[in-house]
Each structure stands twice: as C-alpha cells, then as structure tokens.
Amino acid sequence: MSERHLEAGDVVRLRAGGPPMVVRAVSGDTAYCQWYAGIDLHQGTFLFTSLRDIGRERRAAAARAASLTPTRSSVSS
8 A cells, every 4th residue: 555545535444354444534654444343333543554445446346347348339239
C-alpha cells in the first residue's frame, strides 16, 4: 500500500484476511477502519502496509470482465 494512499470511503481487508472494512479516516500511514461482525460494529487503526484495497481489486475485476463480454453489436445474428 505504500505506493498508494488510502482515502476515507475505500473498502479494504487485512492482508492476513478478515471481513471487508471501510476506511473512515487516515492519518499519516494509518487508516481508521470500521466493519461489522454480525450486527456488532467494530473499529480499529491499521498501518497501510497491513491492508489490501479490495474496492480497487473489485473495480479492476469488473473492468476485465466487461472487456471480455461481447457487446450486442459484436454478436452475429
């Protein structure tokens, strides 16, 4: 994560695994995150290096899938 700074609203996960978390604030190289476990809201502060930006990964996967899906105009009748 050191090459990219996180921002409030990013969806992340610990590199070691765990639930998706939402970044609520950043300070220096740490992110204050919140997540739900069932109905319980949890929060914690993590170093950027311990987090993976899964929102960016999901957007990239969606873009790859869209580029592989033929458009209606490219499908023969």
